[in-house]
Amino acid sequence: MSARRINLALQGGGAHGAFTWGVLDRLLAEPDLEIAGISGTSAGALNGAALKAGLVNGGPEAARENLAWLWRRIGALDDESMPAWFGLAETEAISSALDYSPFFAAADAWSRMVSPYGWGALYSNPLRGLVDEFDFESVCAEDGPAFFVGATNVRTGKARVFSGGEISTDAILASACLPTLYRAVEIADPETGRMEAFWDGGYTGNPPLFPLYAPELPHDILVININPLHREQVPQTPQDIRNRINEISFNSSLLRELRAIDFVSRLIDEGTLEEGRMKRLNMHMISDDALMNELSVATKMIPVPTVLTRLRQAGEAAAEVFLSAHKDDIGKRSSADLRAMFA
Numbered sequence: 001m002s003a004r005r006i007n008l009a010l011q012g013g014g015a016h017g018a019f020t021w022g023v024l025d026r027l028l029a030e031p032d033l034e035i036a037g038i039s040g041t042s043a044g045a046l047n048g049a050a051l052k053a054g055l056v057n058g059g060p061e062a063a064r065e066n067l068a069w070l071w072r073r074i075g076a077l078d079d080e081s082m083p084a085w086f087g088l089a090e091t092e093a094i095s096s097a098l099d100y101s102p103f104f105a106a107a108d109a110w111s112r113m114v115s116p117y118g119w120g121a122l123y124s125n126p127l128r129g130l131v132d133e134f135d136f137e138s139v140c141a142e143d144g145p146a147f148f149v150g151a152t153n154v155r156t157g158k159a160r161v162f163s164g165g166e167i168s169t170d171a172i173l174a175s176a177c178l179p180t181l182y183r184a185v186e187i188a189d190p191e192t193g194r195m196e197a198f199w200d201g202g203y204t205g206n207p208p209l210f211p212l213y214a215p216e217l218p219h220d221i222l223v224i225n226i227n228p229l230h231r232e233q234v235p236q237t238p239q240d241i242r243n244r245i246n247e248i249s250f251n252s253s254l255l256r257e258l259r260a261i262d263f264v265s266r267l268i269d270e271g272t273l274e275e276g277r278m279k280r281l282n283m284h285m286i287s288d289d290a291l292m293n294e295l296s297v298a299t300k301m302i303p304v305p306t307v308l309t310r311l312r313q314a315g316e317a318a319a320e321v322f323l324s325a326h327k328d329d330i331g332k333r334s335s336a337d338l339r340a341m342f343a
Contacts, residue, residue, distance in 0.1 A: 003034035004330040005218040006284075008051075008145075009209055012042025012176065012202045012250065013226040014300030015074065016292065018308040020047050020224045021067050022315020023286050028060040030323060033330075037217045039161075039208055041150040041201035044224075045175040046070060046131070049167070052147045053138035073130050075308045091294045091310055098298035099239050107301075108239070116183045125182055131169045140165050148211040150201030151175045154184050159204035159253075160196075161211050174198035202250040209257045213279055220330050222322075224315075225287035227251050229341060232293070243297040255341065258283065262338040284329070285336040286322045288314050 008027075010020055024047060027033055035055065040048030050070040054063030116123060139147065142164070149162040151174040162171040174185035177199045184197035201207065212221050227247045235244045261281050267273035268280055291314050299307050326335035 003032050004220075004327070005034045005036045006220045006222050006330055007037035007039070007212040007217055008035055008048075009207050009212065009221055009223040010038065010040040010044030010047050011206050011224060011226045011254070012040075012044050012200065014043055015303040015308060016226045016295060016300050016311060017043025017047055018071055018075075018303075018311035019226050019288065019291075019315040019318075020044065021071050022312035022317075023224050023319040024051055024067055024315075025064055025312070026316045026319035026323070028064050030327075033327075035145045037146040037148070037212050037214070039148040039150065039211055040175070041205060041207040042176040043226075044207050045149045045172050045201070046074075048147055048149070049131075049134050049139045049172060052141075052144055053135045056138040056141045056144040057135065070130075071308060071312070073133075075303045075305045091291065091307060094304060094307055095294060095296045095299050098302055098304070099237075099296050101298075111180050116179075116181060123183060125173055125185075127173055127176060128169065131172050134169070134172075136168060140167050146211075146214070146217065148208065149175050150205040150208040151177070151185075151198040152201055152203040154179075154197040154199050157204070159201065159208055160198060161205075161208055163211065166190075175201045203253070205253045205257070206250045207254075209254070209261070213281070215279065218331070219280060220282040220284065222284040222286065223254070223336070225254075225285055226292065228287075228289040228292040229255075230289055239297055246297065258338050259342060262342075265334075281334075282329070282332070283334045283336045283338060284322070284326060286315075286318050288318050 020043070027035070035051070038048040038052060040046075047067065047070070050066040051063050054066035138144075147163065147167065149167055149171050151160050151162065151171065152158075153160050170185050170187050173182075174187060177185050179199045184199055186195045186197050188194070189196050206227070209221060227250050229251055231244060231247075235241045261283060264273065264278050265280055268275055268278070291311070295307070329335045
């Protein structure tokens with residue numbers, strides 16, 4: 001049986017990236033599915049690095065172990081350090097409790113009044129120790145799936161995609177650099193030798209899809225979406241308003257690329273563009289907007305073990321539904337209705 005080859009596009013979204021962990025865990029258990037390319041931003045870049053290193057070192061099982069290691073480290077808080085009722089409460093109740101907790105309110109207010117540059121010599125990026133533990137020889141290897149990490153150039157406002165030997169601790173930290181929390185990450189431009197500052201890649205590509213258009217990669221791209229496209233309720237609290245602004249801005253770059261993909265497909269279908277002149281892409285998506293609507297910016301920022309577990313389980317379930325309904329579409333047709341997203 002020939003393998004179904006697919007590219008993965010992994011969104012950023014803080015601790016909500018545990019949903020992507022669950023999706024990947026289920027996809028890796030599928031014996032005839034081959035991951036050929038990975039593009040990731042922020043939490044998607046961390047997931048992608050763990051996935052790539054595992055695949056290079058020991059195949060799907062090693063990748064699953066690597067992802068479990070990553071999320072154990074991210075959720076290093078013990079469930080016992082959380083209120084006992086968290087283990088029994090609905091996810092939405094936990095999210096509300098965090099939103100209105102004095103600790104989160106104080107931390108949120110502090111981040112809006114004090115620049116990360118105001119810490120002086122006391123500043124350190126809390127993700128650096130974790131990212132330093134990645135096996136970058138495997139992350140950057142030519143073997144295994146092609147891997148791309150997206151970041152945003154602060155000076156130019158343009159997307160920067162790191163690949164191959166360019167991927168480093170700093171590249172992944174740049175991809176996950178929220179400017180109200182972390183100082184911009186500086187990386188030398190190999191062409192000019194100039195140090196460039198970078199912020200979170202979600203502002204310009206969440207994640208960038210265009211690296212996956214390469215002719216040697218398959219025509220199928222599976223987007224694992226963790227920022228809900230739709231929220232029925234209009235946000236009213238300051239936290240909810242800021243969260244929705246963040247979701248809309250981080251989805252806008254993805255929607256722009258999906259519009260372009262849909263436009264090319266329509267030109268080919270109409271005969272305006274000759275088949276083969278441009279790559280026809282088959283787009284797929286796994287998401288759980290209902291669950292993400294129960295969560296908030298607080299659950300993105302605070303990795304509560306109970307919530308991480310539920311996100312992983314939801315990701316596994318969503319992947320199972322996708323495989324049952326659309327696995328046979330891979331290599332043949334899109335399963336995502338792109339035009340419905342723009343209507």
